[in-house]
Amino acid sequence: MHRSVFLRADAAWMRFSLKFDAALFAVVAAVMWLADGWLGPFDVWNFLIVGGGILASTVLRFVEPFAWRRLTLHRTTYYVTNRRVVCVPGRGERSTELSDIEVLTFLEEADGSGHVRLDRRHTPDGFMNAVVAELIHVPNVREVVALLSELTGQTPEQR
Structure with a gap:
């Protein structure tokens, strides 16, 4: 990967x-x-x-x-529930409510992995904002985007 x-x-x-x-x-x-x-x-x-x-x-x-x-990166885990997206990079956690997702864009690499943007901010990872702004290095990005699209009702946009 x-x-x-x-x-x-x-x-x-x-x-x-x-x-x-x-x-x-x-x-x-x-x-x-x-x-x-x-x-x-x-x-x-x-x-x-x-x-x-x-x-x-x-x-x-x-x-x-x-x-x-x-x-x-090596210890970050993402969770998608029916209410929010949670990022656990080691000890702490950050989350974003599904209703707060502004945009659903994704970028897919040749191997099917990629990253998903949930926010319009220009910061690379949203860490300083205490929210999940993007999911980085998702192994099967299309599966995650389809799930988020179904839960939020947004149409995903590929970049």
């Missing part, structure tokens, strides 16, 4: 994140350049400290979802 921590949908999030951080870095550099003219010379260390802080936050924000998936 395909067990990569990266999903096809992550590419759009990665591109946005890199563009956002490049723009942020450009704004900070412009502000520092203007402040240099108004307040007197900044030394290179100030610029490196601010730039390093931006770089560190970028790396943490960029790596965190994938590190979290890597640490929890």
Whole structure:
């Protein structure tokens, strides 16, 4: 079974994140350049400290979802009941009521596995939102989508 921590949908999030951080870095550099003219010379260390802080936050924000998936993917279990979808990644649990499912889209890999999106958010996994936003690496994705479609009355959309 395909067990990569990266999903096809992550590419759009990665591109946005890199563009956002490049723009942020450009704004900070412009502000520092203007402040240099108004307040007197900044030394290179100030610029490196601010730039390093931006770089560190970028790396943490960029790596965190994938590190979290890597640490929890092998022990995550999904349950679908007649009332909710539950995700148990080790110790805790997250759940989403079937009535709260906004959208039912899925992506199927060549081996029949795939992932199911239940939420319109752009976060990779919904972990910080304490809800189940997607089911990752489902072995038989069409079976799960058919069950969710029957329970919610929504028509699934393949991406």
